Amino acid sequence: MKMLLTSGGVTNSSIRSALVELLGKPIEECHALLIPTAQWGHPLCSPQTVWMSTAGRWPDQQGLTELGWRSVGVLELSALPTIGRERWESWVAAADALLVDGGEAIYLSRWMRESGLADLLPSLADTVWVGVSAGSMVMTPRIGKQFVEWDVEGSDEALGLVDFSIFPHLDYPGWDSNSSDSAARWAAEIEGHSFAIDDHTALAIQEGEVRVVSEGKWLELNA
Incomplete structure (x- = not known):
């Protein structure tokens, strides 16, 4: 799986160009699925913020759904265990990009595992995971205790699909x-x-290589 791990989404032309490069074709030719699940686990999120992400209505921000995709659907991970993998797996396989919104990373990690999506990811070689905040942090080994807002198990361990952590x-x-x-x-x-x-x-991230794309500020720590 290819990844574009962001803090705020596709917020400038450099990040957009990196997304197109990972997709291998124009955004306008690609099908995407939005995953809003992380929002339900964060105390600052609500049905209104989920709608804003889905409809692309965050003020002064071009983030995920409003980038000009050929099509966009919504994939709610907490619903997947109730409908059977044989139904939803084809939806994921057909998507060029998974747009994974922010919220609570440990809550998102729980539903990625429980839904079966985490197990499916290694087989999605051509799919681009576009993470925003928690949607990026969930791919890391740890998020840090101060970012845990859904403290059911008391752990800050996420999926560990990359070998670095992210402070957004x-x-x-x-x-x-x-x-x-x-x-x-x-x-x-x-x-x-x-x-x-x-x-x-x-x-x-592509084929294990990590490249920083920035028109802003970033720090590499514990290199």
């Missing part, structure tokens, strides 16, 4: 807890290789 929304205006100093303290706790990225930065 670096130096976001008004978010003191996302400062560069906070990122350094977070990295000391994580101990493993990690990146702190702002909303104008992405990590493009």
Whole structure:
């Protein structure tokens, strides 16, 4: 699976170009599925924020569904165990991109495992995983205790499909807890290789190679 791991979505031309490169064809020729599941696990999200993501109505932000896809559908992971894998697996296999929204990464990890999607991902060689915030962090080994908002098991361990962790929304205006100093303290706790990225930065992963795509600010930590 190819990945475009972002903090804020496809927010500039450099990230958009990286997405097109990973897709191997124009966005307008591609089919996408939006996965909003992570939002249900985060206390700051609601049915209204899920609608804003689905409809592409976040103010002053071009993130996921509004990029000009040939088609966009919604894939709610918590529903998949009730309908059977033989039905939904074909939907995923037919998608060029999975657009994975932000929210609570550990909650998302739980439903990726329970739905069976996590097991399917290694077979999706040509599919592009486009993550936003928690949708990116879920692919890492750990997210850090301060990002756990759904503390059922008390763990910050995610799927570990990449070998680095991600600190999102670096130096976001008004978010003191996302400062560069906070990122350094977070990295000391994580101990493993990690990146702190702002909303104008992405990590493009193909065939194991990680490339930073940025028109903003980013830090590599514990390299």
